[in-house]
Amino acid sequence: PAVDIISAIEFDKTGDHLATGDRGGRVVLFERTDAKDHGLSRRDLERTDYPISRHPEFRYKTEFQSHEPEFDYLKSLEIEEKINKIRWCQTANSALFLLSANDKTIKFWKVQEKKIKKISKIIADPAKAVGNGNVASSSNSNSPKSFLANGVSPDRSCNHLGNDISFPPGGLPSLCLPVVVVTSQETNLVARCRRVYGHAHDYHINSISNN
Numbered sequence: 001p002a003v004d005i006i007s008a009i010e011f012d013k014t015g016d017h018l019a020t021g022d023r024g025g026r027v028v029l030f031e032r033t034d035a036k037d038h039g040l041s042r043r044d045l046e047r048t049d050y051p052i053s054r055h056p057e058f059r060y061k062t063e064f065q066s067h068e069p070e071f072d073y074l075k076s077l078e079i080e081e082k083i084n085k086i087r088w089c090q091t092a093n094s095a096l097f098l099l100s101a102n103d104k105t106i107k108f109w110k111v112q113e114k115k116i117k118k119i120s121k122i123i124a125d126p127a128k129a130v131g132n133g134n135v136a137s138s139s140n141s142n143s144p145k146s147f148l149a150n151g152v153s154p155d156r157s158c159n160h161l162g163n164d165i166s167f168p169p170g171g172l173p174s175l176c177l178p179v180v181v182v183t184s185q186e187t188n189l190v191a192r193c194r195r196v197y198g199h200a201h202d203y204h205i206n207s208i209s210n211n
Contacts, residue, residue, distance in 0.1 A: 012088040012096075018058055019098055021083025025067035027100050027191075029111065030058040064191035066100045066107060079104050085208045103204040106197040114190045120183040 003024030010019050018030040034057045070079040082102055089097035095112040 008083045008086045008100075010086040010088060010098075012091075015056075017061070017088070017096065019086045019088065021066065021086050021100060023080075023082040025065060025069075025081030025083060025102065026063055027066045027083065027086065027098075027109070028063040029061040029096070029189075031061040033057045033059045062111065062189040062191065064109070064111075066109065067102045067105065070104075072104075084204070084206055087208050087210055089210055099208055099210065101205045101208050104198065104201055106205065106208060107193050108195040108197075109191055110194050111189055111191045113187050115185045116188050117182045117185050119180055121181050123179045123181060 003022060005023050006020050007023050008021035011017070012019075016032045018032075020028045020030070022028070034054070066083060067081040069081045071077070072079060080103060083100055084103065085099075085101045087099040089099060089108075091097060093112075095110055098109050098111075100107050100109060
């Protein structure tokens with residue numbers, strides 16, 4: 001499809017990450033996989049005299065939707081979501097920062113790993129359940145008047161509630177709350193837009209730079 005055509009590509013300063021933007025407004029990040037095999041940095045490899053036996057290998061890291069199609073009502077202009085330029089920024093705290101721009105808007109993105117808790121099963125444990133009767137009896141334990149479950153007084157008639165509503169002897173049973181068991185925490189990459197630079201250009205953006 002036409003939206004999958006790459007319209008922008010950019011390496012970071014280390015050469016370990018690659019970002020591509022397509023005509024559909026998406027940014028796809030790739031990570032180098034053979035960096036640990038040779039054990040040398042990029043600067044050391046550039047100083048070596050022997051040629052590299054194989055090309056660098058990159059694997060898919062993550063992707064996110066950077067831009068959406070817009071319409072400028074003042075100028076009657078349709079703004080495409082196509083990514084024109086990507087520029088990497090300085091990394092901090094193992095997070096990746098980059099700029100992406102279409103014809104009119106520049107966005108500043110932060111990509112960081114987040115631990116997501118995964119629920120394995122839910123157990124209804126009666127021992128840890130909290131009932132309405134326990135709460136009512138504990139809160140009124142110092143009172144000389146005795147109460148049943150759900151705060152119903154034994155000397156008070158329930159006929160005023162209607163003929164369809166009646167409480168069984170001893171009150172309603174306790175409500176058992178489920179116990180959630182978390183066994184694993186998966187690590188996923190989350191992309192967040194930290195800042196948007198928009199409505200500041202009269203002409204189309206074809207290049208961006210940071211200082």
